[in-house]
Amino acid sequence: MLLIRCPVCGVKGEEGDFHAGGQAHVRRPATSDPVNITDEQHRDYLFLRHNPKGLHFERWRCDRGCGKWFHAARDTVTLDFKAYYKIDELPPVELMRQATGYWAEHFAPHLKATKAKKPVAKRNARVRS
Numbered sequence: 001m002l003l004i005r006c007p008v009c010g011v012k013g014e015e016g017d018f019h020a021g022g023q024a025h026v027r028r029p030a031t032s033d034p035v036n037i038t039d040e041q042h043r044d045y046l047f048l049r050h051n052p053k054g055l056h057f058e059r060w061r062c063d064r065g066c067g068k069w070f071h072a073a074r075d076t077v078t079l080d081f082k083a084y085y086k087i088d089e090l091p092p093v094e095l096m097r098q099a100t101g102y103w104a105e106h107f108a109p110h111l112k113a114t115k116a117k118k119p120v121a122k123r124n125a126r127v128r129s
Helices: 039-047 093-098 102-116
Strands: 003-005 012-014 018-023 055-062 069-075 081-086
Touching (some): 003 081, 055 102, 093 102
Antiparallel strands (some): 018 055, 055 069, 069 081
């Protein structure tokens, strides 16, 4: 039995208290250019999902608590959940870096944006005695 925690309301429970929603971060092709969407693009959006061995990013719904959808990063081999995050958030950077295959390609632009941000230099505070 999978043990899950909702990142929105904090409720914890078994997988029967939640509803699995399949692959996370699925982009609807019609939102960017609805006039020029092909039948193949629409078919792929509706029916094709990635199901890798190892790290996978999924959608879950909190049925027992708040009723909100959220994302989870889970290892499909060990069934261990690595992280939970809200539906409008990205997974933790360390998990995006660990992603392989389709997920590595999917998160590559987000990782580049993360690297492009320069850290803010902190001034050393002198302690006066």
